Amino acid sequence: MPYEHVNITLPNQLKVVLDKEAELEKIKRSTLIHRELEFYLQFKRRKLLNQLLKEGYKEMASEAKLLSKEFSSIDREALKYVD
Secondary structure (H helix, E strand, C coil): CCCCCCCCCCCHHHHHHHHHHHHHHCCCHHHHHHHHHHHHHHHHHHHHHHHHHHHHHHHHHHHHHHHHHHHHHHHHHHHCCCC
C-alpha cells in the first residue's frame, strides 16, 4: 500500500499522550495514529451497519406481524387436525 505524508496539528497534551502510548507500544507515532485511525473508521462503519440492521429488523418484524395476522385463521383451522 502506498503511503503519503500528512501534516496534522494536535493539542500539546494530546501529543504528549500519543508519544507516551507509542513508546509503550514500541512503535512510531505515525504507526500508532495509522492503527487508531483505521480502528476508528472500522468502528464507525460497524456502528452504521448495526443501525441499518436494526432498522431492517424492525421493518421485518412489522412485516412478520402482518403475515402472522393474515395467516392466523388458517393456523387455527390447521390446528384442529393436530393431535
